[in-house]
Amino acid sequence: MRYIIIGAGAVGGTIGGRLFQAGHDVVLVARGAHLEALDNTGLRLLTPDSDDLLPVPASGGPVPPRAGDVLIVATKSQDTLSALEAWPRDLPVVCAQNGVANEDMVLRRFSQVYGMCVWLPATHLDPGVVAAYGTPHSGLLPVGRYPQGVDDLAHQIAADLTKSGFVAPAVPDVMRYKYGKLLSNLGNAVEALVGHADGMSDLAKQATAEGEAVLAAAGIAHPTRQEEQDLRGNQVDLRPIEGLARGGGSSWQSLARGAGSIEADYLNGEIVLLARRTGVGAPVNEVLQREANRFARDRHAPGSMPVDELRRLIGERSAT
Ligand SMILES: NC(=O)C1=CN([C@@H]2O[C@H](COP(=O)(O)OP(=O)(O)OC[C@H]3O[C@@H](n4cnc5c(N)ncnc54)[C@H](OP(=O)(O)O)[C@@H]3O)[C@@H](O)[C@H]2O)C=CC1
Numbered sequence: 001m002r003y004i005i006i007g008a009g010a011v012g013g014t015i016g017g018r019l020f021q022a023g024h025d026v027v028l029v030a031r032g033a034h035l036e037a038l039d040n041t042g043l044r045l046l047t048p049d050s051d052d053l054l055p056v057p058a059s060g061g062p063v064p065p066r067a068g069d070v071l072i073v074a075t076k077s078q079d080t081l082s083a084l085e086a087w088p089r090d091l092p093v094v095c096a097q098n099g100v101a102n103e104d105m106v107l108r109r110f111s112q113v114y115g116m117c118v119w120l121p122a123t124h125l126d127p128g129v130v131a132a133y134g135t136p137h138s139g140l141l142p143v144g145r146y147p148q149g150v151d152d153l154a155h156q157i158a159a160d161l162t163k164s165g166f167v168a169p170a171v172p173d174v175m176r177y178k179y180g181k182l183l184s185n186l187g188n189a190v191e192a193l194v195g196h197a198d199g200m201s202d203l204a205k206q207a208t209a210e211g212e213a214v215l216a217a218a219g220i221a222h223p224t225r226q227e228e229q230d231l232r233g234n235q236v237d238l239r240p241i242e243g244l245a246r247g248g249g250s251s252w253q254s255l256a257r258g259a260g261s262i263e264a265d266y267l268n269g270e271i272v273l274l275a276r277r278t279g280v281g282a283p284v285n286e287v288l289q290r291e292a293n294r295f296a297r298d299r300h301a302p303g304s305m306p307v308d309e310l311r312r313l314i315g316e317r318s319a320t
């Protein structure tokens with residue numbers, strides 16, 4: 001099996017780097033300065049306990065096919081389709097991403113799709129450099145066939161990831177896990193907008209509570225908090241890497257890089273979509289989606305919105 005990682009940033013770089021370290025064939029697909037650094041120097045993968053320079057092959061696009069190729073897409077959700085555009089449609093694709101929309105988007109074009117629920121705090125620090133901030137051998141990556149089930153390939157992927165140091169069970173209901181993870185990611189926009197200001201976690205809890213109510217109204221199952229906690233164990237506990245504080249989660253990082261786009265349409269926006277479909281309200285997530293998109297478009301620095309301003313906007317929207 002050869003793992004082709006489409007979007008070798010924080011998550012893709014970490015998964016690809018660990019698979020490579022465990023002896024698997026890996027190709028990292030990247031672009032721009034990141035691709036140049038990967039080509040010239042290799043992938044530098046930092047963890048709390050290690051600092052490795054890995055000569056993982058990299059490419060800017062499709063590579064000559066080989067039997068057993070598997071695509072792992074680890075771009076932000078807004079980049080999924082364009083990143084997969086040039087790849088042969090008979091390849092299996094694993095969506096190692098947050099949100100729950102990628103699998104359907106990919107299934108329109110590729111017939112064999114897998115979901116992966118990604119609990120793996122990581123940062124794309126610089127071109128060619130990624131950091132994974134978990135406990136040693138951390139990262140929880142349940143994987144399964146989309147929309148449900150476990151086939152031989154899902155078992156093989158889970159086994160390869162497990163041998164690479166992840167906790168990676170093959171699960172028959174991967175989307176149930178991904179809906180649970182979606183709830184945890186509704187606070188991404190809060191962190192991106194107001195940073196770690198006082199009041200940030202209350203706003204994130206409001207977004208999550210609203211998300212839970214919307215999933216309940218839509219009849220969508222997700223793990224209970226206890227089940228998720230049991231599964232997570234200490235796999236996603238952040239540990240410091242000396243000299244490298246983690247600024248924030250994946251959406252915060254998009255703003256910090258001035259990326260011009262953010263994943264909010266696929267995180268808070270998923271709750272807004274479901275709320276509209278089921279006829280319930282989702283004012284908190286609506287404001288977070290709108291403001292996060294505005295912040296990304298106007299290239300505001302992460303954490304630069306006063307928390308009172310965000311509270312005011314949510315209050316205003318909730319009152320209408
Ligand atoms: N970071 C984290 O801690 C976690 C992230 N996730 C999820 O994982 C997914 C990936 O996030 P993350 O790793 O943070 O994102 P990153 O931005 O770090 O990495 C995504 C990479 O994809 C690249 N990319 C986008 N389009 C293309 C393309 N057409 N060709 C080649 N490369 C492309 C980006 O390049 P460029 O920079 O040039 O745009 C970037 O390097 C998201 O769904 C996120 O929500 C889940 C759990 C934790």
Ligand SMILES: CC(C)(CO)C(=O)C(=O)O
Pocket residue numbers: 098118119120121122184185188248249250251
């Ligand atoms: C859980 C968390 C916040 C880990 O960083 C994440 O999923 C993200 O950054 O998107």
